[in-house]
Amino acid sequence: MFTGIIQSIGRIQRLEPRGGDVRLSIDAGKLDLSHAALGDSIAVSGVCLTAVELHAHGFSADVSRETLSLTTLGTLTPGSRVNLEPALTLATPLGGHLVSGHVDGVGQIIEQREDARSWRLRIQAPAELARYIAPKGSICVDGTSLTVNQVDGAVFELNIVPHTLEETIIGGYRSGTPVNLEVDLIARYLERLLLGDAAAESARAKSGLTMGFLAQHGFASPGDG
Structure with missing residues (x-):
């Protein structure tokens, strides 16, 4: 989890193709990595990645083909700037809002x-x-x-x-x-919750939330929408 409070602007140093995936090497700028460990989560422009290498001025992380296709990480080139935030801890002030690092x-x-x-x-x-x-x-x-x-x-x-x-x-x-x-x-969890038992049905079997459904459950008036 993250807070959405950016701690550093990093720069892409290298992009290494690895069997269809990519390993990013990132200069972390002013981000403090003195207490970082392999396996730590770091948000790179809003994408939660796992540090697989730590070096003097930054870290490296593997990016899957799915992540490359569904986020802007697939458009990065050497020199591209990225927002960086380490994962929050129980002692981290929640100055922003709860962020998962899973791009929608x-x-x-x-x-x-x-x-x-x-x-x-x-x-x-x-x-x-x-x-x-x-x-x-x-x-x-x-x-x-x-x-x-x-x-x-x-x-x-x-x-x-x-x-x-x-x-x-x-x-x-x-x-x-x-x-x-x-x-x-x-918002995401509320939508799922409002589906009730219908959440267990397949996507083909249900039509999702409708104004009629919301009215039936007291979240809207029959004439709304």
Whole structure:
């Protein structure tokens, strides 16, 4: 588990193909690895990876073909910048929100504009994630815990303060930049919980949540939607 509070910007040093997978070697920048051990989890731009090598200025981690295809890690090249956060401990302040490091989908930056000293970002999320994104809710973008300002369909807007621009890779975003998205854990589990016994049925046998289902269980009025 992670908090979404980025501790360092790292850089990709090498990408070594290994039988269809890739081993990433990452310069960890200012990330303190003095207490790190082999097998530790480190979030790399929001993707939970396992350290398989530790070296003087960073670490290496293996990335499976599935992870390469479902996240932005497959687009990295030597020199690419990445957000880094070590796994939280029971003594870690929860300054962001609970983050699993399991990416739900890849979004795309569609607009950025200055707003005083901050930036306003608009991001297009995959359509299937729209139901989990709520105004003033939490979302993780490339491993950074952020608060959603506005939502319009599958497009949501964020306000990025100067400190976040300086301490994460968000300051390098441009229109068209792909980003890893992880929705709030509570939203995912709540949807599953509301399915009740239907959760045990196969995907073909159930149609998922509907307004009728929610009304039947007291979560909406029959005329809503």
